[in-house]
Amino acid sequence: xxxxxxxxxxxxxxxxxxxxxxxxxxxxxxxxxxxxxxxxxxxxxxxxxxxxxxxxxxxxxxxxxxxxxxxxxxxxxxxxxxxxxxxxxxxxxxxxxxxxxxxxxxxxxxxxxxxxxxxxxxxxxxxxxxxxxxxxxxxxxxxxxxxxxxxxxxxxxxxxxxxxxxxxxxxxxxxxxxxxxxxxxxxxxxxxxxxxxxxxxxxxxxxxxxxxxxxxxxxxxxxxxxxxxxxxxxxxxxxxxxxxxxxxxxxxxxxxxxxxxxxxxxxxxxxxxxxxxxxxxxxxxxxxxxxxxxxxxxxxxxxxxxxxxxxxxxxxxxxxxx
Amino acid sequence: xxxxxxxxxxxxxxxxxxxxxxxxxxxxxxxxxxxxxxxxxxxxxxxxxxxxxxxxxxxxxxxxxxxxxxxxxxxxxxxxxxxxxxxxxxxxxxxxxxxxxxxxxxxxxxxxxxxxxxxxxxxxxxxxxxxxxxxxxxxxxxxxxxxxxxxxxxxxxxxxxxxxxxxxxxxxxxxxxxxxxxxxxxxxxxxxxxxxxxxxxxxxxxxxxxxxxxxxxxxxxxxxxxxxxxxxxxxxxxxxxxxxxxxxxxxxxxxxxxxxxxxxxxxxxxxxxxxxxxxxxxxxxxxxxxxxxxxxxxxxxxxxxxxxxxxxxxxxxxxxxx
Numbered sequence: 001x002x003x004x005x006x007x008x009x010x011x012x013x014x015x016x017x018x019x020x021x022x023x024x025x026x027x028x029x030x031x032x033x034x035x036x037x038x039x040x041x042x043x044x045x046x047x048x049x050x051x052x053x054x055x056x057x058x059x060x061x062x063x064x065x066x067x068x069x070x071x072x073x074x075x076x077x078x079x080x081x082x083x084x085x086x087x088x089x090x091x092x093x094x095x096x097x098x099x100x101x102x103x104x105x106x107x108x109x110x111x112x113x114x115x116x117x118x119x120x121x122x123x124x125x126x127x128x129x130x131x132x133x134x135x136x137x138x139x140x141x142x143x144x145x146x147x148x149x150x151x152x153x154x155x156x157x158x159x160x161x162x163x164x165x166x167x168x169x170x171x172x173x174x175x176x177x178x179x180x181x182x183x184x185x186x187x188x189x190x191x192x193x194x195x196x197x198x199x200x201x202x203x204x205x206x207x208x209x210x211x212x213x214x215x216x217x218x219x220x221x222x223x224x225x226x227x228x229x230x231x232x233x234x235x236x237x238x239x240x241x242x243x244x245x246x247x248x249x250x251x252x253x254x255x256x257x258x259x260x261x262x263x264x265x266x267x268x269x270x271x272x273x274x275x276x277x278x279x280x281x282x283x284x285x286x287x288x289x290x291x292x293x294x295x296x297x298x299x300x301x302x303x304x305x306x307x308x309x310x311x312x313x314x315x316x317x318x319x320x321x322x
Numbered sequence: 323x324x325x326x327x328x329x330x331x332x333x334x335x336x337x338x339x340x341x342x343x344x345x346x347x348x349x350x351x352x353x354x355x356x357x358x359x360x361x362x363x364x365x366x367x368x369x370x371x372x373x374x375x376x377x378x379x380x381x382x383x384x385x386x387x388x389x390x391x392x393x394x395x396x397x398x399x400x401x402x403x404x405x406x407x408x409x410x411x412x413x414x415x416x417x418x419x420x421x422x423x424x425x426x427x428x429x430x431x432x433x434x435x436x437x438x439x440x441x442x443x444x445x446x447x448x449x450x451x452x453x454x455x456x457x458x459x460x461x462x463x464x465x466x467x468x469x470x471x472x473x474x475x476x477x478x479x480x481x482x483x484x485x486x487x488x489x490x491x492x493x494x495x496x497x498x499x500x501x502x503x504x505x506x507x508x509x510x511x512x513x514x515x516x517x518x519x520x521x522x523x524x525x526x527x528x529x530x531x532x533x534x535x536x537x538x539x540x541x542x543x544x545x546x547x548x549x550x551x552x553x554x555x556x557x558x559x560x561x562x563x564x565x566x567x568x569x570x571x572x573x574x575x576x577x578x579x580x581x582x583x584x585x586x587x588x589x590x591x592x593x594x595x596x597x598x599x600x601x602x603x604x605x606x607x608x609x610x611x612x613x614x615x616x617x618x619x620x621x622x623x624x625x626x627x628x629x630x631x632x633x634x635x636x637x638x639x640x641x642x643x644x
């Protein structure tokens with residue numbers, strides 16, 4: 001079977017342009033009235049968009065909940081803004097969660113490229129179709145941020161956006177680093193770590209290795225891993241696993257110290273690879289962290305002679321679930 | 323080095339008695355006034371107590387947040403009940419989170435066996451000392467539930483408690499199953515799955531394997547794993563990994579079906595072991611699920627000639643962090 005990588009590589013390379021387009025998609029879309037809770041209902045890549053929103057709003061007075069399930073929690077009410085996010089619009093969990101949010105009279109905005117969700121939603125942000133959902137992360141995040149900005153729930157500064165786009169636009173840097181990391185990983189199982197704040201970035205790496213590279217991959221957060229997972233390194237085999245630390249200047253000083261000491265301790269058992277996120281703003285830190293992983297997962301697929309684009313097992317599962 | 327397992331085995335065997343004692347520890351402790359958010363700040367085993375509370379309150383109108391970090395979120399306020407939970411009372415993240423909750427004027431109850439936290443807390447539930455924190459899960463969960471019951475935030479029925487204690491008291495059943503599962507795992511890395519609702523049970527298994535058995539272990543939830551992790555099974559090696567599915571009659575019918583089909587699909591790559599939780603009530607489902615894993619992790623330590631009790635690497639890390 002020949003490996004056709006052109007679609008996924010192109011999608012990853014065009015990610016900065018996708019973010020720019022995505023920023024305009026929420027134009028004119030806002031909610032009014034009291035909002036004291038935000039829920040993002042979605043699965044896979046769509047849920048990661050919610051995780052990133054939660055990270056971005058980490059210092060907000062309004063809590064963000066990411067729901068990866070068939071219903072929204074019972075505390076969802078009229079004062080809850082619910083984003084129902086599904087790239088295809090046909091994710092059964094998200095449609096079911098959307099319906100439960102309707103029963104709870106939440107303010108709902110659907111974000112989708114089509115499908116049943118676009119037919120059912122009263123308020124809709126339509127995003128461009130034709131990508132693998134995981135390659136559409138810009139479309140699955142920035143419209144949510146746009147709605148919150150339009151609704152005066154969060155202030156997004158122009159220079160945050162500009163910096164992020166500028167950093168990502170130096171695509172070659174991420175590409176080269178991603179290829180280098182992929183080579184280093186080889187056939188080993190990567191375990192990706194970040195601070196609690198950036199743990200969605202670590203999770204995104206994990207899911208990209210799963211879906212693009214079709215390999216096992218796991219993640220955990222600092223400092224929680226210091227309380228359990230680190231003990232599992234006692235019998236760890238350098239040939240089986242490799243650890244990746246995603247670093248940020250936004251990490252608490254104690255977290256930085258924990259990462260340094262943990263690296264020293266576990267380096268006797270496994271190789272540890274540091275990945276340094278970039279930028280002055282949190283948005284840049286988040287998306288530069290993600291961009292390294294997107295390329296790493298792509299090149300790991302190539303190295304293992306895997307076509308990164310199709311995920312046959314997920315498609316097969318969906319068919320069997322019908 | 324001789325392996326002294328007596329402490330950990332004894333602690334696990336006495337877990338039903340610990341739960342009974344723990345149920346009385348919140349006696350007379352309640353909060354009054356408006357509560358519209360509950361936060362559990364803790365790390366490791368103490369945070370798992372919070373995860374279990376969140377699962378138990380999954381249909382509540384009051385959201386529960388588990389904070390594994392150095393500070394509580396900014397939305398913590400006078401109407402927030404914060405449990406600061408640290409078995410030793412000296413967990414730096416929890417003390418720091420406790421202090422941030424005080425600055426936010428939250429209603430705080432500390433749950434600890436002593437340490438700095440017990441000295442700093444104005445409201446305190448003192449739990450018995452002398453155990454490994456992970457062996458004190460009863461003390462780290464039931465006092466929180468007790469406070470919520472005393473404060474009329476949740477109604478805990480006597481027959482839920484009775485059923486759970488009855489089920490756990492048939493200890494031999496869990497012991498025998500745990501030993502059998504440990505034998506099956508051998509030197510492979512377990513990946514433990516449960517529904518989103520019971521994912522804290524899967525996480526508890528993971529942490530017990532890490533700390534008791536000193537082995538790598540990972541977890542994920544249904545149906546999210548169907549959207550990414552399942553694709554990682556393509557290159558999975560039966561000799562490296564084994565998958566464990568924790569099942570419950572409380573699982574959504576679609577989740578049950580997803581588990582069945584996923585098992586069929588991944589069984590071509592790895593062995594899959596089902597673990598069936600017990601009981602009519604959610605509390606029994608949670609704790610019977612946990613109890614199997616506690617014994618499995620204990621017997622996996624023995625099988626690999628590991629002393630389950632000490633976690634030298636965590637103690638070493640703490641010393642180096644000072």
